[in-house]
Amino acid sequence: MTTADSLLLAADYNLSHTPSDGILVALGFLMILTFMALIMTSRMTPMLALILVPTIFGLIGGAGLGIGDMVMDAVKDMAPTAALLMFAIMYFGIMINVGLFDPLIKWITRILGNDPAKIVFGTAVLAGVVSLDGDGSTTYIITTSAMLPLYLRLGMSPVILTCVAGLVNGTMNIVPWGGPTVRAAAALGVEPSEVFVPMLPSLAAGIVICFVFAWLMGQAERKRLGRLETSHLTGMTGRSSGNGDGTTDAEAGTGGGASMHTSMADTMLDPNRATLRPKLLWFNLVLTIAVMVLLVADLFPLAYVFMVGAAIALTVNFPRLKDQANEIVSHSSSIVAVVGMVLAAGVLVGVLDGTGMVTAMAEWITSIIPESLGGYLAPITGLLSMPMTFFMSNDAFYFGILPVLSESAAHFGIEPVQMAQASITGQPVHMQSPLVPAILLLVSLANVDLGAHHRKVLWRAVVVSLVMLAVGVLVGPIPFHVG
Incomplete structure (x- = not known):
């Protein structure tokens, strides 16, 4: 403006006065x-x-x-964004509940193991790769869907996930198709490529710093969980532990070190959850790929794509009216x-x-x-x-x-x-x-x-x-x- x-x-x-x-x-x-x-x-x-x-x-x-x-x-200007976020949360919440991401999480777990430092660094790499599409919402949806269950299973702080994903995506946001570079170029009458290409060394340096921060936070989380595990084993429980920057386990939404000893039944990856739909895995995968393709192709408003995607996902995975209502309600708080x-x-x-x-x-x-x-x-x-x-x-x-x-x-x-x-x-x-x-x-x-x-x-x-x-x-x- x-x-x-x-x-x-x-x-x-209708202003009351003009200061x-x-x-x-x-x-x-x-x-x-x-x-x-x-x-x-x-x-x-x-x-x-x-x-x-x-x-x-x-x-x-x-x-x-x-x-x-x-x-x-x-x-009114924000209504399309609100609609996009509402149905995007619903769609990916459904996909998590029906088990679409379970195989991916198991594969990532085999690669990264249970080392918090590797998991946080892997979060940075994943966020960086997905950020190449220039859309922050897509990056955060995919990164959170893939990595959050690992954080919760190990008792890691989700604040670290949001910090790493936010840092990497913010740094990658200067790509020409991300928005700010195009705005700056348009406002000053220059070509986006003229703005972006000479800034590649700056982008590389920013990404390196993000990765350094990710590794340091991962190492700190490894030490914190190690201390909590020792405390748990020696009976020193009942205290909240700081996560750095004044964030406690309660604030971060973690269960503390004891979570390292819990099963997947305590997370959104519960292998026995009633919402699993293993027979529909390939259908849900194809549907999700189609949604992602439409997002990138920009043929329809993004909110409408997620509206239709969520409607199809609910109809196919939960054909009974009661199950559809329960699934919708389960995502209402978010x-x-x-x-x-x-x-x-x-x-x-x-x-x-x-x-x-x-x-x-x-x-x-x-x-x-x-x-x-x-x-x-x-x-x-x-x-x-x-x-x-x-x-x-x-x-x-x-x-x-x-x-x-x-x-x-x-x-x-x-x-x-x-x-x-x-x-x-x-x-x-x-x-x-x-x-x-x-x-x-x-x-x-x-x-x-x-x-x-x-x-x-x-x-x-x-x-x-x-x-x-x-x-x-x-x-x-x-x-x-x-x-």
């Missing part, structure tokens, strides 16, 4: 910081924080009676959690856009850069891309803020393609934002609290982004200083 679009949008609503740009900037940043503080300290669930915090700040910022229209406009957060995010987006906060914030940031720092605008843009794409959509940043920064940089001899390259280095951080529906799907599928995920992943995502920016500067695509 451009600045002019935001101003027109704000003018369309100065300075007040809107302060309110915007304070609103976002309040929201992040509440969810990262577990004082409020993300869904409630997404609703209540923007409502309060929106009314202070002049939303008045127009706040309802602001929110509903944003919710569906309500993720769809509720997506729709609640419409409150935050609607208030930011409708009151003009996002426009004021963008203009303020571009105005505070001193003339003396003009030659450093490329790395400055890379640094700004981390918090700004976290707190606002890619569209708002690439089409609203980046052109303004690029226009200023042109006066100092910095090329638009160089600004575009710097701007995509913040994607590892962006992909952790609660405004990104895919990350809400990931934490929902893994049954992980969003605040726990952020405590584990955010500082690592910042490190990966900084490494990508530094390599871009050192290798040459991004100029450190011009003039």
Whole structure:
């Protein structure tokens, strides 16, 4: 959304008053910081924080009676995403219940064994390979479906799974078909290949750092489970154990070290579960491949593909009406959690856009850069891309803020393609934002609290982004200083 679009949008609503740009900037940043503080300290669930915090700040910022229209406009835009996530969760939940992924899990288990370090590293590799399709939701669905049962069976923390998958997918998100690279290129009038190809060394460096983080987290988890096993064997039970970054087993949804001694009957891979359909394995495999092909081919809206896929899967695997109803209900908690957060995010987006906060914030940031720092605008843009794409959509940043920064940089001899390259280095951080529906799907599928995920992943995502920016500067695509 451009600045002019935001101003027109704000003018369309019944505002109670119009604060100065300075007040809107302060309110915007304070609103976002309040929201992040509440969810990262577990004082409020993300869904409630997404609703209540923007409502309060929106009314202070002049939303008045127009706040309802602001929110509903944003919710309408998010409805297709909510539908996609709802039926995607249902479809893959059905496939897990009927046993489609059981052979894959057994094969992965034979390769990786029961070593947590290898399993976490394998998670990173799998997420990286699947991320080549450029779609975060697909990556998280496949990675979680394949790896989460292993984590639960061994008593590993699912927060590590979400952290690794989020990091790798965020880094891979700069591929030309992933979205941000195309947006940056379109906003500045350059070719996506011109932006992406010179950034390959940065991408490689970012992936290496992700793998290093994965291996270190895996080794830490190996040690933690070893201590818990020893504690269990010596009778020292009854205490919760930390998983690092302030996450306990209870928060992570694990059963602790004792889970290492439980059978598969205690997990979603229970070999005796009533929902298994071994005779329909090949049908379910063909159906899932067809769904994946249609997703990549982009012939139909993604939500519709999953709607039809879920309907066929339910009809064939559960022909009795009662069994269909029970299967739908079994996934209701996950569906309500993720769809509720997506729709609640419409409150935050609607208030930011409708009151003009996002426009004021963008203009303020571009105005505070001193003339003396003009030659450093490329790395400055890379640094700004981390918090700004976290707190606002890619569209708002690439089409609203980046052109303004690029226009200023042109006066100092910095090329638009160089600004575009710097701007995509913040994607590892962006992909952790609660405004990104895919990350809400990931934490929902893994049954992980969003605040726990952020405590584990955010500082690592910042490190990966900084490494990508530094390599871009050192290798040459991004100029450190011009003039």
